[in-house]
Amino acid sequence: MADAPEEFPKKDGPEIPEEKDDAAAKKKAAPKKKAAPKKKAAPKKKAAVKKKKATALTRGRDFLRKNLKDADDDVVATDGDLKQSRPHIPSGSIIIDYTIGGIPNQFGVPPCPGYPRGRLVNVYGQESAGKTTMMLMAAARLIKEGGTVVYVDWEHSIDLAYSASLGVDVEDEDHFALVQARSMERGLAYIMTMARAGVDLIVIDSVGAGVPQSILDQKAEDEGNMGRIGLAAGIWSNSLRKLKGIISRTGTCVVGIAQLRKNINTSGYGGEDELPQGGLAWRFYSELRIRLKRIGTEKNVRYDAVTHKKDKVATGMKVKIKIDKSKVSASQGKESVFYVTFGEGIDDFRAVMEIGLSHRLVKRSGAVYSFAMPNGEIAKSTGKDAFKALLHQQPEVWAALHQAVTAKLNAIPEAAHTVTLVPEVHEDDFGDIEDFITTANE
DSSP states (O other), X not given: OOOOXXXXXXXXXXXXXXXXXXXXXXXXXXXXXXXXXXXXXXXXOOOOOOOOOOOXXXXXXXXHHXXXXXXXXGSOOOOSOTTSXXXXXXXXXXXXXXXXXXXXXXXXXXXXXXXXXXXXXXXXXXXXXXXXXXXXXXXXXXXXXXXXXXXXXXXXXXXXXXXXXXXXXXXXXXXXXXXXXXXXXXHHHHHHHHHHHTOSEEEEEOTTOOOOHHHHTOOGGGTTOOOSTTHHHHHHHHHHHHHHHHHHHHOOEEEXXXXXXXXXXXXXXXXXXXXXXXXXXXXXXXXXXXXXXXXEEEEEXXXXXXXXXXXXXXXXXXXXXXXXXXXXXXXXXXXXXXXXXXXTEEOXXXXXXXXXXXXXXXXXXXXXXXXXXXXXXXEEEESHHHHHHHHHHXXXXXXXXXXXXXXXXXXXXXXXXXXXXXXXXXXXXXXXXXXXXHHHHO
């Protein structure tokens, strides 16, 4: 067995430790460091809410709220439901309602099928064109629904018996008042006060018949002198500006009736030959202007006691209605025709019957007119007059036909014709019309 190799002799001197062992020794000797505590996670910052930049309108509104008393009272709310008809008063005629604003708008609803509440309406035309009858029919319909009407008769020509025959309850003092003012100033005092009180409908018949107090106070030697040119027109110009602000808040509809008069100022240079009474103020301030024109006379065979035989006599008239101005619907320029029966008023039965014939709701076979009721029954009669009489005598047939025709025209339902309640009025609300009262008392 071979001898093991001889180890090299160690040198004298200090012993050099091995590096590996020294490093291990240091590691053992070094004190253990404590583990650093874990830092808590910082809470997430909420996303900064961007402040909406104030517009010029907002800044101006805020300033006015701080510095102007009741600033918000002058601002109109614009968040209303556009899919509803504006507040209105039915005319009592399906033709007139449809012509004024019964054609559906972009929202699919009739914008204003009737006289608009809180607005001025100007109705004008030649004499005996049905203007007074048209407004008495509206008054009759409104009073039946519980509304209030003031009729300012400056012409002193309203016949109570005729008004009653059209359906106006002339004896109901809580809902109807006939005013025949002695002067223009006294009439305006009534108009302003009743508008402030919130009366539903005020009819002025006519705007050109009111006589200023200065004319009434003329001496005998001054009789016939017309006074200052444009005196009445100037009074209307000052009054209508104030009246519009009042009725816009109370919802009163003010209708001014006017006749057409020859325009003497054309001077051969053209222009309109006829102008309505009341000056230009009614033209500018009215939101709705309606022109009536008589275009025909209706005649029927009637017994004449004078000749003791049956003759054709005038029993009614045919009237064309035209919308010359409208800010309540897109009906400007629209024309329609309705019928007036003397002593009875607007013949809505005939209008509904003719619309029914146009839409084949009423069928005609020879001289026989028939209408199929919703319950399956057939209402029929021979002859136009006989069928109209049937509608008079059988309310259920009339109601069914009227509803069917209304649906065809896409007009507003009967239930929506209810009267808007009038806000409570306090004594302080009449303060801004004291000048009219003072003027009228002088």
